[in-house]
Amino acid sequence: MFNRMHSVLLFAAAWVACLAKLLDEKMTGSWRLFVLCSLLQGAGCNAAEFEALVPASVTTLSGSCVTVPCSFTVPDQFKGNLHPGCIPIWKKKKTTISTTTTFRGNLTAYDCTTTFNNVLEDNVQYYFRIDCGNPLKYTFYENPVTIQIKGLPDAPRLTTPKEPVVEGTPVELGCSAPSYCDTHPPTVTWTPALGLSTQLQQNDTVTSTLTFNASHLHHGNNVSCTAAYYIPSGNKTVTSTRHQLSISYAPRNTSAVGSPCLPAREGGCLNLTCTSHANPAVSAVTWYRIHGEHILKIGTGSSLSIQLWNANYVFFCEARNEIGTEKSDVYKINIQANEYLSYSPALGSGGGTPFMTSGEGSITGVKVWEQPGNHITGFQLRYGTRWDRLIGRAVHAPLRLDLFEGETITQVSGKYHTSHYIYQLIFGTSRGRSLIAGQPALKSFNLYPEHEEAELRILSGRFDGGGITSLGAHWGLAPEGYGNSTS
Structure with a gap:
């Protein structure tokens, strides 16, 4: 008897509580209906079957859009109220928003996916609501989604x-x-x-x-x-x-150059240098001399010094790493056994890669490249009708001097920085003409032959990725049989 009375009292208490909710002005019609149905089924006032499945938060950029994946469930007694005319609504706090969203789901398939456009407010919660124009009207306050704004997108x-x-x-x-x-x-x-x-x-x-x-x-x-x-x-x-x-490759751009020791004449010496680009780095360098039809191995190492005893020397080097090998172009030097040879020592910081020009006959043309308002970046000499390789790098259009028949270069002067680059380069000729390139700033230099009959034969020194870092001049007489040409 006591148990029966206790059950009646519990049911009455539940009924009174639910009636109080029904009288609440904020209660939606669908909620009232659900409570009544639940009471009739003896389930109390539980609306747990109304559920929206949305992420807790999504992120976008200011002024951009973001798509919120969304699905929902309703109690079985409301499933028959779903129809194609049901209206999806999103609420911000208690305000309904509609002009900044694009609905992309299908309510009859319980899909409420929506795109929010032109998002400008950060860290705001939005709630989904469905309104089918019948007892199925419900706002899913229990499952909001928060839209957050990033100041900058994440780096890729x-x-x-x-x-x-x-x-x-x-x-x-x-x-x-x-x-x-x-x-x-x-x-x-x-x-x-x-x-x-x-x-x-x-x-x-x-x-x-x-x-x-x-x-x-x-x-x-x-x-x-x-x-x-x-x-x-x-x-x-x-x-x-x-x-x-990072690319692994066999030696490339292998180059052999030489710089005569003092004095630069027969019986003197020649410092040979082999340079190459490789990854991994060059592990071995071998030097060869071409003597007639024979190729003679003369030494190893990136640098090599030899003595000069005649006028015909042709060398090349071979660089090797674990990927492969490459041979350099041949390097030629003609040493004349006469009193007209002299050397003007190199001036400048001397950083970078060594170089020495080479060619047959007299110098017949000069090109010089300069960094506007700054230093000398590169130059090129023409021997007879053939231009020697570019020393340094070319920027913009070069300044150029073509020599006349019988005209020679008799003076090289300019300005240099003791720990930087050659800043000005002037080539003077036997006819009083000159080519002037660069800026007249910093320390002066003046290179000229020891004998009046001599002419510029070779330029040597060093350069790096920015320009010419040091410059020296080799003077002498051009071999007989090679004349000047301006072609």
């Missing part, structure tokens, strides 16, 4: 090859950037554009793949992956990630 993530890359093999780089607005995904670009790139969007990520064949020219270069976000409101935000390429 660059994926690099796991194994060492060898020249001649294909390379694939990947770049993944977050997509905050699926209707305006970022555009991913590569700098420099080394090969073919493809872009793919998957969910909230855009991935670009760059494919190219590895070259030694790529080694040490920086490749940037840039993601450009075009905000629908009109702004643009760009972010990038950089990667330095």
